[in-house]
Amino acid sequence: MAATELVSALLLFLLICSSDISSGEKTRRPQPCKRLVLYFHDILYNGKNAQNATSAIVASPAWGDKTTLAVPNRFGDVVVFDDPVTLDNNFRSAPVGRAQGFYLYDKKEILTAWFGFSFVFNSTRLKGAINFAGADDIMKNTRDLSVVGGTGDFFMTRGIATLMTDAFEDDRYFRLRVDVKLYECY
Amino acid sequence: MAATELVSALLLFLLICSSDISSGEKTRRPQPCKRLVLYFHDILYNGKNAQNATSAIVASPAWGDKTTLAVPNRFGDVVVFDDPVTLDNNFRSAPVGRAQGFYLYDKKEILTAWFGFSFVFNSTRLKGAINFAGADDIMKNTRDLSVVGGTGDFFMTRGIATLMTDAFEDDRYFRLRVDVKLYECY
Amino acid sequence: MAATELVSALLLFLLICSSDISSGEKTRRPQPCKRLVLYFHDILYNGKNAQNATSAIVASPAWGDKTTLAVPNRFGDVVVFDDPVTLDNNFRSAPVGRAQGFYLYDKKEILTAWFGFSFVFNSTRLKGAINFAGADDIMKNTRDLSVVGGTGDFFMTRGIATLMTDAFEDDRYFRLRVDVKLYECY
Secondary structure (H helix, E strand, O other): OHHHHHHHHHHHHHHHHHOOOOHHHHHOOOOOOEEEEEEEEEEEOOOOOOOOOOEEEEEOOOOOOOOOOOOOOOOOOEEEEEEEEEOOOOOOOOOOEEEEEEEEEOOOOOOOEEEEEEEEEEOOOOEEEEEEEEEEOOOOOEEEEEEEEEEEOOOOOEEEEEEEEEEEEOOOEEEEEEEEEEEEOO | OHHHHHHHHHHHHHHHHHOOOOHHHHOOOOOOOEEEEEEEEEEEOOOOOOOOOOEEEEEOOOOOOOOOOOOOOOOOOEEEEEEEEEOOOOOOOOOOEEEEEEEEEOOOOOOOEEEEEEEEEEOOOOEEEEEEEEEEOOOOOOEEEEEEEEEEOOOOOEEEEEEEEEEEEOOOEEEEEEEEEEEEOO | OHHHHHHHHHHHHHHHHHOOOOHHHHOOOOOOOEEEEEEEEEEEOOOOOOOOOOEEEEEOOOOOOOOOOOOOOOOOOEEEEEEEEEOOOOOOOOOOEEEEEEEEEOOOOOOOEEEEEEEEEEOOOOEEEEEEEEEEOOOOOEEEEEEEEEEEOOOOOEEEEEEEEEEEEOOOEEEEEEEEEEEEOO
16 A cells, blocks of 8 residues: 555656646635625425425435435435525524525535535525535534526626534434635626 | 614615625626527426436435425425427427426525536537536526536637526426527637 | 427537537647546455445346345446556556546446546645546547546646546456546636
8 A cells, every 4th residue: 555655656746746837826816805704504404394494305315314314424415405594693583585406415434514505695685596416524613615607696606615513413404504705796 | 784784784874885796887788699588398307207207306305305305395305307498489390409408496485596507519510518616596577697608619618608487397497598608709 | 209309300400500619629629738548447345345345236127236236227226436546557556546436337238337426635745635527438439538627736727538448357356447638727
C-alpha cells in the first residue's frame, strides 16, 4: 500500500502542478453579487408523526425500511422533503419559502449526504427558485454545495451555498443554516 | 404568529434591499442565444401497461406502493422515465430525442415535483444533451427549471426551461411543453 | 409514420437553421482551463458482499428487488454509491477521493443511466468537490456529462466529463475512466 500511495501522491502532485489554478489565485476570490442567509427545518417521518413530518424516507437499501434510518450511518436512505425556510433559526418563524427536493445518505463509515433541491419563493416580495446540487460532508462544521441555477428573481444565477448544521436532534429533526453566496447575477 | 410574520417581512424587505438586483434590472433580461420548443410524453406504469409505459414508480413513502400513486398528492413517489420528445403535441409524431431521468413528488398539500433529467438527442441532425434540474410547481400555468449544462451541440450551455402542462389525463399520462431558452451558448 | 417523420425532419431542420450555433463554430471549442483524468470503481451490493460493496440498489421498479438488477436492462433501479477514485485503473491504488451520489437506469431497451454525483477530495493536496449531472448512454464508447459546479479548489467551475467504461464485470463491478475538462475556472 505504501508504494501505491507514494505513486498516487506523486501523480497527484504532478496533476496539480499542471493545472493553472495556483493557490495564490485561490485567495483572490470574487465578492458575491448577492447573498442570503436562510435556515431550513427537516422533520423526518417515523411512522407516527404524519402531521408534523416535512420529509419521508422513500427508498432504502435491502437491509433498511421506510420508518427507521438504516444502520450503519443511514447509508442508502433516500429522503424526499418539503421543508419550511425561515430567516432565523426559530422553527415557528413565518416561512419565507420552501426547501424542496431530496437528499440521500451515501457512506457506510460516517454520515455524508448528497442533495438535489431548490429553495422555492412565492411571495409578493420574492419570487423564483434557487437550485442546489452537491455533496454534504455532514461531520464537518461547514461544507459547500453548488448553486447550479436559478429562476425568477434568481434568474440564471450561480454560486456556493455553505451549510452549517444548526441543530440535530434525536434522528428526527435537523436544522441547516444556509449561507447562499451568488457570484453570477443577471 | 402575527409578530413573527411582521419580523420576517421586515427582515426579508431588508434582505432584498441589500441585494443588488433591482426590479428595474430584472426587466432587462438578455435575449436567448438559442431557443427550442419541445414536448415530452409520460405514460406511467400501473401494473398492467408494461408495453406502453415510459416511466415507473421506483420509490414511494411507507404508505405507498409502486403501481399506485401515493395519497395525498403523490408525496414521496419517485419516478424514473424514458419519454419520447416530439416537436409537436402529437404523441404519435416521430420522436426527435428522449427525455431521460427522474422526477419526484415533494409536497403533501398540493402537487409539486422536482426534476433531474436530460433531453438526449442522437440523430444525424442533432447530437448531444441538455441537462435540467429544478422544482416544478405543477399547479401553476408555467414554471421554470434550470438548464444546468449541455453536451455535444449544446456544449456548456445554460438557460431556463419553461414548462407548461399540455395534457394531464387520468393519472397515467401527461404531456409537457418545454420552452428551452438558452442564454449561454458556446 | 413516414409522413410524421418527414414533417419532424423538416421542422427540426428549420429549428437548427434558426439557431445561431453553426457547425463551423462548434469546431472552435475552447481549451480546458483545467483537466483531470480519474477512475472510479463501483462494486454493487448483491446480498452477500457487504464487506466489499461500495454501492447498493435502494429503489427498483415493481418487478425488481434490491439485491438483483432489474430485467430488462436494469430499468428503474436506483443505486447510491460511495466509490473510491484513483489516478490509474488499479482498484488497489490509493484513492485520491471519493465519488459519491447516485445513478439510475432509465431505459427498457438498452442500458442507459442518469448520474447525479460528486468527486469529493479531502487531502492536504486537493480539497473540495466537483459536481456532475447528466445522461450516460452506456453502450457508447464515450459519453459526456455536465460539470455543473465545484467547490474548494474547484470553486465555481463548469465543464464536461467524458466517461469511458474501463471495465464491466459480471454485473457486480464496473470501472469508469472520467476525463474532466473544465472550461470555466475561477
